[in-house]
Amino acid sequence: MTEPILSMRRLGKTHGSGAQRVDALVNVDLDLMPGELIAVTGRSGSGKTTLLNMAGALDEPTSGEVIVAGENLATMSKNDLARVRRVAVGYVFQQFNLLPSLTAAENISLPLELDGMKPVEARRLAEKALEEVEMAGMADRYPDQLSGGEQQRVAIARGLIGPRSVLLADEPTGALDEATSESILKLLRSRCDAGAAALMVTHEPAYAAWADRVVRLRDGRIEGISERTRTPLTTADIQ
Amino acid sequence: MGLKEGLLCLLVKGDAHGYQLKADLESTTGDTWQVNIGQVYTTLQRLERDGLVESTESNGDGRVVYTVTDLGRAGVAAWLAAPVDLAAAGRDEISLKVLMAIVSGTVDPRRVVERQRGATMTLLQDFTTLKSDDSKDDLAWQLYLDRLILSAEAELRWLERVEARLDLMPPFDVTELTESMDTDPVEVSK
Numbered sequence: 001m002t003e004p005i006l007s008m009r010r011l012g013k014t015h016g017s018g019a020q021r022v023d024a025l026v027n028v029d030l031d032l033m034p035g036e037l038i039a040v041t042g043r044s045g046s047g048k049t050t051l052l053n054m055a056g057a058l059d060e061p062t063s064g065e066v067i068v069a070g071e072n073l074a075t076m077s078k079n080d081l082a083r084v085r086r087v088a089v090g091y092v093f094q095q096f097n098l099l100p101s102l103t104a105a106e107n108i109s110l111p112l113e114l115d116g117m118k119p120v121e122a123r124r125l126a127e128k129a130l131e132e133v134e135m136a137g138m139a140d141r142y143p144d145q146l147s148g149g150e151q152q153r154v155a156i157a158r159g160l161i162g163p164r165s166v167l168l169a170d171e172p173t174g175a176l177d178e179a180t181s182e183s184i185l186k187l188l189r190s191r192c193d194a195g196a197a198a199l200m201v202t203h204e205p206a207y208a209a210w211a212d213r214v215v216r217l218r219d220g221r222i223e224g225i226s227e228r229t230r231t232p233l234t235t236a237d238i239q
Numbered sequence: 240m241g242l243k244e245g246l247l248c249l250l251v252k253g254d255a256h257g258y259q260l261k262a263d264l265e266s267t268t269g270d271t272w273q274v275n276i277g278q279v280y281t282t283l284q285r286l287e288r289d290g291l292v293e294s295t296e297s298n299g300d301g302r303v304v305y306t307v308t309d310l311g312r313a314g315v316a317a318w319l320a321a322p323v324d325l326a327a328a329g330r331d332e333i334s335l336k337v338l339m340a341i342v343s344g345t346v347d348p349r350r351v352v353e354r355q356r357g358a359t360m361t362l363l364q365d366f367t368t369l370k371s372d373d374s375k376d377d378l379a380w381q382l383y384l385d386r387l388i389l390s391a392e393a394e395l396r397w398l399e400r401v402e403a404r405l406d407l408m409p410p411f412d413v414t415e416l417t418e419s420m421d422t423d424p425v426e427v428s429k
Contacts, residue, residue, distance in 0.1 A: 043403075189371060205360065205395040206388065209367040214360050224353055226360035228368060 003070070004031035005197045006055055006089075006166050011064035013050050013220075024050040025220045027064070032199055034165065037192040039208035040201045042217035048201040049170060051217065055199055056089050056168045057081045068166065086111045089166045090159025094174035096151040098143040098158075104130060105139035108158040117162075129157035132194075133187055149180035156187060160196050167191070167198040173207055185210040242274060242282045247315045250292060250307040257283060257303070267379050286311070333394065337401055347413050349405055356398045363391040 013025040025047045032038055032055075040048050053059035054066055057073050066073045069088050073081065091097075098107045108129050109122035117125075130139055133153040143151055152172060159167045169188070173181035181204075189210050192198055200211065208214045214226040242264075249255065249263050261279050265272060283305055286292040291311035297304045307315075333355060340348040366388045405411075 186371060205363060206367075206392050209360065209363040209388075210371075211364065214364065216356070216360075224357045226357045226364060228364040229361065 002033060004067075005034050005069055006032040006199065007067040008051075008055065009065050009067070011051075011054060011066065012062050013047075013054065013059070014062045023220050025054070025061070028220075028222055030215065030222070032166065032197050034197050035192055035195050036213070037188060037198045037200065037211045039211035039214045040199065040217060041203060041205070041208050041214060042223075043203075046217040047220040048217055050220075052168050052170055052199060052201050055166075056091060057084050083115070086115050087163050089168055090161070090164045092152070092155045092159050092167060092169040092172045094171040096143070096148070096155050096175070098151055098154055100143050103140045103142055104135065104146065104154045104157075107143070107154060108161050111158070111164075112162050122162075125162045126157070129161045130154070132160075132191070133157045147180075148176050149183060152176065152180075152184050153187065156184070156191065160191060165196055167196060167200075169198060169200040171201055171203070173202070173204070181207065242278060243286060244315070244318050245272075246279065246282055246286065247291060247307060247311050247318075250305055251312060251315050254304050254306045256297065256305065260305075266377075268383065337398075344411070344413060347411050349402065349411075352398050352402050352405070356395060356402075359391055359394050359398070363388065363395065366391060 008028055008030045011025055011028040011030075012023070015022045015024055028047075028051060030038070030051075040051060042048050050059065054061050055068075057066070057068070057076075061074075068084055071080075071084065071088075073084065076084070098104075099110070102110065105123060105126040108126040109117075109119070112122040112125060113119055127136070127139055130136055133156055135150065135153050135157065138146065138150065138154075143154075146154065156167065156169075156172075159169075167188070172188070173184050176184060185207055188198055188200065192212075200207075202208050212228050216223045216225070245264050246260055249260055249267070255263070257276060257279050260283075261274055261276050264274055264279075283292065283294070287294055287305075290308060291314055292305045292307055294303045294305050296302075336355070337348060337351055340346050340351040366384060370384055370388065
């Protein structure tokens, strides 16, 4: 059986104590499988972003554990955690977060070079990653020469370059118009169909619907999970 | 829309026999409306009785060809011109179930909302899967799928609002039937 690429076990996060205590996450169990796109939905304050930050080792849980590509984040040194953030998981934010003084290709190859890869090899992987997000030929453009949708494609390419196989996306379409948002969702879907895995926070039902599973958080707990029907409906099923 | 209006609209486009009308109706609605050939013939006979269509035996093969009359054309024009009365369409199963959950006091309405939201989201996921299949570029089908997607989205937003309003209410005093909500959903036929 395939192992999950990202596993959260009895995950909990508490802020403050006593009367000020807030349970941001309570006993969350969730596995992300290779090839899977999971959407996390819920109202503001339901714990969506906290969950994403735990998954990406940007924040430490109060209880429970996170296992990324077989490694338990809780037992890792600071250096190892930084390595996981560079090579195992990629982040995509609402505001693209590309470095303005670097080209598209340089933005993508940076984490690999920081990890010690030779620039020529990193560049080759960056060009391949750009091709996969339908941005071949735009490698030497700077972020301000790209549209919002194109910048987000670069961010997705950066998130999934080389050994990175888990993409964590926080409202990735928040700054984009409807048509561009849909093309970004389509891209995420196709990257996952090609073997990547993504955990995406969104408050839009229509965008969440691109996921294999939609996890609904309420007050830090999983309230429900909706799963895509395995066999797609045919037109004859809709009367 | 009834079968009657559908058949008349197709006949305005050109004369046709029953099987052809059935096939055209299905393809026009992206195969989302499967009609029974028996129903098609019964409806055509009724239309003829009311003077909206005329029939003629086609040359040799024994099939009956239908032609729309002036009265039929006027009927189609009037039907297309009249907006659909959505006030009459508002009494749907989901709203009724949620409203009844609130008044009956036998289940926590939040659980009803939560269950429904899960089911509607699954449906929206399935519609979205269909939409991402680029191989089917049939216009009628794509438009109908858009409609289904937007309806499911609207329903999810409504459920969201119901939940937000329920959260402002004091806890619901619910009794016996709550147990059954913790186990399997009870199948209630429509």
